[in-house]
Amino acid sequence: xxxxxxxxxxxxxxxxxxxxxxxxxxxxxxxxxxxxxxxxxxxxxxxxxxxxxxxxxxxxxxxxxxxxxxxxxxxxxxxxxxxxxxxxxxxxxxxxxxxxxxxxxxxxxxxxxxxxxxxxxxxxxxxxxxxxxxxxxxxxxxxxxxxxxxxxxxxxxxxxxxxxxxxxxxxxxxxxxxxxxxxxxx
Numbered sequence: 001x002x003x004x005x006x007x008x009x010x011x012x013x014x015x016x017x018x019x020x021x022x023x024x025x026x027x028x029x030x031x032x033x034x035x036x037x038x039x040x041x042x043x044x045x046x047x048x049x050x051x052x053x054x055x056x057x058x059x060x061x062x063x064x065x066x067x068x069x070x071x072x073x074x075x076x077x078x079x080x081x082x083x084x085x086x087x088x089x090x091x092x093x094x095x096x097x098x099x100x101x102x103x104x105x106x107x108x109x110x111x112x113x114x115x116x117x118x119x120x121x122x123x124x125x126x127x128x129x130x131x132x133x134x135x136x137x138x139x140x141x142x143x144x145x146x147x148x149x150x151x152x153x154x155x156x157x158x159x160x161x162x163x164x165x166x167x168x169x170x171x172x173x174x175x176x177x178x179x180x181x182x183x184x185x186x
Contacts, residue, residue, distance in 0.1 A: 026057030033090040034059040035083040037076065037151070039067045039097055043174045048095060051177030060089060066102030066147060067094055069154040070137055081160055091166040094151045096144050097174045105140025144171055148182045156185065 001009070015021065038048055040063040049055070060083045062076060069076050083089040111124055111134065128134060141147035148169035156167040169183035 024056050029088050030057065030059045030083075031055075032058045033088050035062065035080055035089045035092045036060070036095055037062045037064075037067050037069070037080070037092065037155075038095040038172075039063065039100055039102070040065055041097060041100065041174065044097065044172070047174070047177050048172060051172060051179060052095075060087060066100055066105075066140060067096040067151065068102070068141070068147065069151045072154060072158055077155070077158060080155060081158070084162065084165055090164070091168070092155055094148055094155070094167070094169045095172055095179075096148050096151075096170075097172045098144060099174050100140075100144060102140035102147075103144060104142065105138070107135045107138035110138045145182050152183050152185075 032054075034054075036048075036052075036054070036059050038044055038061065044063070049061075060079075062079050062083075064076055069080075071077070080089075080092060083092075114124065115121060124134070141150075148171060152167050152169040155161060156165075161167075166185040167183075168181065168185050171180045171182055172178065173180075
């Protein structure tokens with residue numbers, strides 16, 4: 001077992017034995033009928049919920065690189081639709097952040113790093129020849145604000161998204177937690 005895994009399992013053991021889990025009892029329905037799509041950036045783990053006043057049980061949190069919806073039928077959109085239809089979500093907030101690692105990210109550089117890490121060119125060629133658009137799924141964005149607008153539009157205009165669901169777009173400062181509304185769904 002790796003040192004990190006061992007540390008986490010030991011912590012978990014103590015967490016369970018001590019009954020600390022009881023502080024987190026809630027059900028599967030978000031108290032504030034809210035889903036938040038945010039970036040997976042480690043700085044957002046505690047900053048984002050605290051800056052938004054979100055407590056355990058208040059919202060469905062979905063995280064990925066850049067807070068992006070890249071494909072209308074991908075797992076992020078599926079999660080949002082399930083949140084709406086099965087988990088009583090009535091508002092969705094896309095919260096990206098300044099200084100994001102996905103800003104300026106280019107597929108070609110990711111693929112170069114894949115090759116450097118032992119992935120064979122033949123594997124990449126097979127993926128590309130199978131109809132997978134690696135340029136889209138590995139590409140970042142140039143403007144965080146434009147990215148938020150693009151993602152909120154993808155969600156709001158999805159053919160299975162009900163019109164009454166509010167979809168807002170925000171950007172958070174990764175140090176101060178200051179939120180800026182980029183797009184408000186009235």
